[in-house]
Amino acid sequence: MKLKKMLSLLTSATLFTGLICASPVLQDGTLLFASPIVAEASGTVYSGQTNGIQWNLSSAVTLYLTANTSTREMAIKGSKITGDHVEVTVPDTFTYNNQVYTITGILDNAFSNQTNLGAFKGDPRHIAWIGNSAFAYCTNLTDISFPRRGGKGPVDHIGAGAFSNCTSLAYADCFEAAYIGDGAFSQCSSLQMAWLSNTEYLGSNAFSGCTGLTVIDLTQTALTSISGLAFNGCWSAKTIRLPETVTQINWLAFSNCCALQKIYIPDSVTHIEYGAFAQCTALRTVLMSENIVSIGNSAFYGCNQMRFFVCKNPNASIGYQAVGYANYNGSGTQKINGFVIWGRGGGIQDYASSNGFTYKDVNSIDMNTYTSNFRQYEWSLPNASVNWAKSNKYYFNAQHRPYANTHYGATFAGICSGMAAVSALTANGFISVQSYAPGYSTIRQINQRGYIPDFTKSYVTTVWANLTLMGEYSTEYQNNGPVKFGTEMLRYAEYITYGADKAVFSVHQAGKPGHSMVCFGMEFKQNASDRSSNSYWNGKDARILIYNVNRSSDYKSDYIYVNLTNGSWSWPNTGGYDASRCSFNMGTPESMLACPSGCSPARFLDILSCHG
Numbered sequence: 001m002k003l004k005k006m007l008s009l010l011t012s013a014t015l016f017t018g019l020i021c022a023s024p025v026l027q028d029g030t031l032l033f034a035s036p037i038v039a040e041a042s043g044t045v046y047s048g049q050t051n052g053i054q055w056n057l058s059s060a061v062t063l064y065l066t067a068n069t070s071t072r073e074m075a076i077k078g079s080k081i082t083g084d085h086v087e088v089t090v091p092d093t094f095t096y097n098n099q100v101y102t103i104t105g106i107l108d109n110a111f112s113n114q115t116n117l118g119a120f121k122g123d124p125r126h127i128a129w130i131g132n133s134a135f136a137y138c139t140n141l142t143d144i145s146f147p148r149r150g151g152k153g154p155v156d157h158i159g160a161g162a163f164s165n166c167t168s169l170a171y172a173d174c175f176e177a178a179y180i181g182d183g184a185f186s187q188c189s190s191l192q193m194a195w196l197s198n199t200e201y202l203g204s205n206a207f208s209g210c211t212g213l214t215v216i217d218l219t220q221t222a223l224t225s226i227s228g229l230a231f232n233g234c235w236s237a238k239t240i241r242l243p244e245t246v247t248q249i250n251w252l253a254f255s256n257c258c259a260l261q262k263i264y265i266p267d268s269v270t271h272i273e274y275g276a277f278a279q280c281t282a283l284r285t286v287l288m289s290e291n292i293v294s295i296g297n298s299a300f301y302g303c304n305q306m307r308f309f310v311c312k313n314p315n316a317s318i319g320y321q322a323v324g325y326a327n328y329n330g331s332g333t334q335k336i337n338g339f340v341i342w343g344r345g346g347g348i349q350d351y352a353s354s355n356g357f358t359y360k361d362v363n364s365i366d367m368n369t370y371t372s373n374f375r376q377y378e379w380s381l382p383n384a385s386v387n388w389a390k391s392n393k394y395y396f397n398a399q400h401r402p403y404a405n406t407h408y409g410a411t412f413a414g415i416c417s418g419m420a421a422v423s424a425l426t427a428n429g430f431i432s433v434q435s436y437a438p439g440y441s442t443i444r445q446i447n448q449r450g451y452i453p454d455f456t457k458s459y460v461t462t463v464w465a466n467l468t469l470m471g472e473y474s475t476e477y478q479n480n481g482p483v484k485f486g487t488e489m490l491r492y493a494e495y496i497t498y499g500a501d502k503a504v505f506s507v508h509q510a511g512k513p514g515h516s517m518v519c520f521g522m523e524f525k526q527n528a529s530d531r532s533s534n535s536y537w538n539g540k541d542a543r544i545l546i547y548n549v550n551r552s553s554d555y556k557s558d559y560i561y562v563n564l565t566n567g568s569w570s571w572p573n574t575g576g577y578d579a580s581r582c583s584f585n586m587g588t589p590e591s592m593l594a595c596p597s598g599c600s601p602a603r604f605l606d607i608l609s610c611h612g
Helices: 346-355 373-378 416-429 442-449 454-467 487-499 601-608
Strands: 024-027 030-035 046-047 053-058 061-068 073-082 086-090 093-096 100-107 117-122 193-197 215-220 239-241 262-264 285-287 307-310 325-327 334-335 340-343 360-363 504-511 517-525 542-548 560-562 583-587
Touching: 061 086, 073 086, 262 487, 285 487, 307 487, 325 560, 340 346, 346 360, 373 416, 373 442, 416 454, 416 504, 416 517, 487 504, 487 517, 487 542
Parallel strands: 073 100, 086 117, 193 215, 215 239, 262 285, 307 340, 340 360
Antiparallel strands: 024 030, 046 073, 053 061, 061 073, 093 100, 325 334, 504 517, 504 583, 517 542, 542 560
């Protein structure tokens, strides 16, 4: 049975409608399910130590402080707040006994269970320390912010459980802290993004149960390990990016991240521990570290969508039910049908054999992925406004217009990316030609008729417009000087071949409309039949198999040739584009399609497919 895989640009939109994912906590070695505790606000709430120096910020807010007379510093140790959703605005200094003191810290439990607190703001530019449970169970706290100093906030230390169970916290301006303690933000279910920087220590359970997180970006940190349960139960996290410094991903670190579909494991990683990605039920593609040494028991257990796994280190150890085992709707452990293990012999081959999985050697990849059938789903008309635009404007009908407000009415400038995206989706069976061109069964037929139906124009231009809304990857794969592919992108192109995936890559010159191709995978020079006769191979190790959306044949010059050592590349058929000035854009759900106003993935597909 041919496995159909969702094109990378739309994977988030179809797989998880109605998905129920529960967040476990560990107690005496047993996984239990936890519900957040929500406390109701009352007339007056006291927190922390309410004795010593008293500071009446307002009629509703009283802070209690402790002083260091030698350094002229004070720390907040307690609070009394009257009223609901009160904003506490703290100055940077406090005058006591005619002496000016600087506020430098928030001690343990200072605002814990302070359900009257709605926001913590002001000008506390020297607060460097937030103590254990300092804001724990502040269930009505929505945001906390500190002044920026040269782009960096002052907070350097966030204690254990500092913001745990702040279930309304949507904004926390303190993610630059070098130290983030155990459970610091656990059960903060309203947080949507965790962009950490400068972090050197991240405690266990630090963000566990943050069910609203969609983006977890650790690339600007100096972390060498991801602690156990650090991001467990982050159900909504579609994007997880790891730093090149990390060497170990600990037990259950990203378990139950149910929306995650693809993860790049940097080559710095050598150990993935027990259950690190267990129950990531949508995870399909793991771009595995080339230097992996061990993969623990159940590391990828319950990754129900995964159909293949690659491990190139023959000396790597792989644990019990580490990959290839699913748990469908609580029905118990099952082997994933048709699961394929790719490797170079050794332990990975032994694992495949002992578990009854198909094993394939990465040095003998089947490259027969370019099929004549796919050409039935290829656009061949040129990108002219007469074909795709209405009065030289982007064309949107009523069904598609809400998804392209940014570009509605803009001057027409090209449509390649939308054409490539729709072609790939159609060829992979995720949408039908009928859904956007009633009466036609192939894209070729539409073009042969000499005109493009309005629904088709609207459909394709909608994809194009949404594709250009977000540019997360627009510069990631280029450097000043010679343009280079990033390691992640090269590995993804290679893994497309292992998994029989197809994806959209866009080549575009700065300030000009994109020109897109559909990528079929990567062919290594050692496997190529023309490795001796084709001059395009000079200095290159592999080529990305593509088709140009405006060409109907697969010429050698259509391929992109890459050097796997330094990431440099060349595209012989530049099609009028200057390859030395091009950037390379890798299509992903986050960057290629924008879903406005928080619409659901199902709703996005419904509208895009003219269904509602």
